[in-house]
Amino acid sequence: MALASGVRFAERALLRPWALLRGTTLGRTEPAAGGGGDGARRFGSQRVLVEPDAASGVAVMKLRNPPINALSLELLTELVISLEKLENDKTFRGVILTSDCPRVFCAGLDLTEICGRNPAHCAEYWKAMQELWLRTYLSSLVLVAAINGACPAGGCIIALSCDCRVLADNPKYRIGLNETLLGIIAPFWLKDTYVNTIGHRASEQALQLGSLFPPAEALQVGLVDQVVPEDQVQSTALSEMARWLAVPEPGSSQVGPIFFRSRAPADQEHDAKGHRRPPAEAARRRHPELCQLRLQRLHPEVAAGVLGEAPTEERLRAVLPARVLAKPILVGTVALEDSSPVFAHLKLLRALCFAHLPRRP
Numbered sequence: 001m002a003l004a005s006g007v008r009f010a011e012r013a014l015l016r017p018w019a020l021l022r023g024t025t026l027g028r029t030e031p032a033a034g035g036g037g038d039g040a041r042r043f044g045s046q047r048v049l050v051e052p053d054a055a056s057g058v059a060v061m062k063l064r065n066p067p068i069n070a071l072s073l074e075l076l077t078e079l080v081i082s083l084e085k086l087e088n089d090k091t092f093r094g095v096i097l098t099s100d101c102p103r104v105f106c107a108g109l110d111l112t113e114i115c116g117r118n119p120a121h122c123a124e125y126w127k128a129m130q131e132l133w134l135r136t137y138l139s140s141l142v143l144v145a146a147i148n149g150a151c152p153a154g155g156c157i158i159a160l161s162c163d164c165r166v167l168a169d170n171p172k173y174r175i176g177l178n179e180t181l182l183g184i185i186a187p188f189w190l191k192d193t194y195v196n197t198i199g200h201r202a203s204e205q206a207l208q209l210g211s212l213f214p215p216a217e218a219l220q221v222g223l224v225d226q227v228v229p230e231d232q233v234q235s236t237a238l239s240e241m242a243r244w245l246a247v248p249e250p251g252s253s254q255v256g257p258i259f260f261r262s263r264a265p266a267d268q269e270h271d272a273k274g275h276r277r278p279p280a281e282a283a284r285r286r287h288p289e290l291c292q293l294r295l296q297r298l299h300p301e302v303a304a305g306v307l308g309e310a311p312t313e314e315r316l317r318a319v320l321p322a323r324v325l326a327k328p329i330l331v332g333t334v335a336l337e338d339s340s341p342v343f344a345h346l347k348l349l350r351a352l353c354f355a356h357l358p359r360r361p
């Protein structure tokens, strides 16, 4: 019964993705504070405020999901929509990501979206998280993170997917991937991003220990590019942005994310007939490893929370054929490959099963 209702939820969500945006108003436009000139109109949604400046081609995007900007399904979805909107508008070349909530840039995954929720909801949530990752990490826009508050776990993931990070000099504003301490194992693409940013040994230590770095240490290890007084974060981010945007074409577009962050040739943007591929498909081709996100282990309590009760081997074997259990699970495929909520559901279940069953030879 729980399975059936989970599937129905996902089915509804797939048919009407906007139904996920409970209480959200998208595309609202209003004059920017203190602005009014050309392009000085802000738009956005309930949880993402966008202040565009057409003259400079830069938009400031503020997360506002008080009190701590936890990445709820709604916030993730609204972020993806806002970024997509700016990417499709050729006026804009850069986005500054920052927080509208005092003292917190982003608290990471909204844990209430994972624990105690049904598998269909978790699959939908994870899909939204990956969409945000793809949208930011492979964006054609220059992204600068103006980190004006605490930045743990998922917050750090957002910051890592930007081209440049400016952190406010406040010892309470720590940044890092601390999810190991919660029993969540970072997928390998996230580990790789950490390695790309702070190097192998530092990542190994920081990931295993779940380290959160105060500003001076974050700067020293290379996790952020600048540490500045709190009231200078925004202006420094704008100066950094100007530096990045000053690089002339074609260099700026060629030596960008596609060059550094993808393994497949950039021409996979177009199909054999020269038609532009939908962004998600192009990203999958450029970055196939994202489709193979593998949840090797999941903390028993997280899994139990997701399933609603401890998934005993007996119970799992009753639900799933043995050959399914023998294989590693590709949770990422849930999000990116399948449109069928039934498959999504089963694959997520398999992922959780795999976490609890001994490996077969």
Ligand SMILES: CCCCCCCCCCC/C=C/C(=O)SCCNC(=O)CCNC(=O)[C@H](O)C(C)(C)COP(=O)(O)OP(=O)(O)OC[C@H]1O[C@@H](n2cnc3c(N)ncnc32)[C@H](O)[C@@H]1OP(=O)(O)O
Binding pocket: 067, 068, 070, 103, 104, 106, 107, 108, 109, 110, 111, 112, 114, 122, 123, 125, 126, 150, 152, 153, 154, 155, 178, 179, 182, 184, 185, 186, 187, 190
């Ligand atoms: C489908 C299966 C998915 C499996 C996923 C596997 C994928 C692995 C890769 C994913 C990697 C990312 C992982 C994460 O992001 S996990 C989240 C980690 N986040 C944290 O550890 C941050 C925890 N929070 C804090 O440190 C502080 O709250 C913070 C510094 C952010 C703010 O401190 P402050 O003192 O200002 O505020 P409070 O601590 O009092 O918090 C206010 C209320 O907010 C609640 N809270 C805090 N964090 C979260 C959160 N992440 N999700 C939900 N709710 C959160 C906190 O409990 C307070 O609530 P109450 O007011 O009700 O008490």
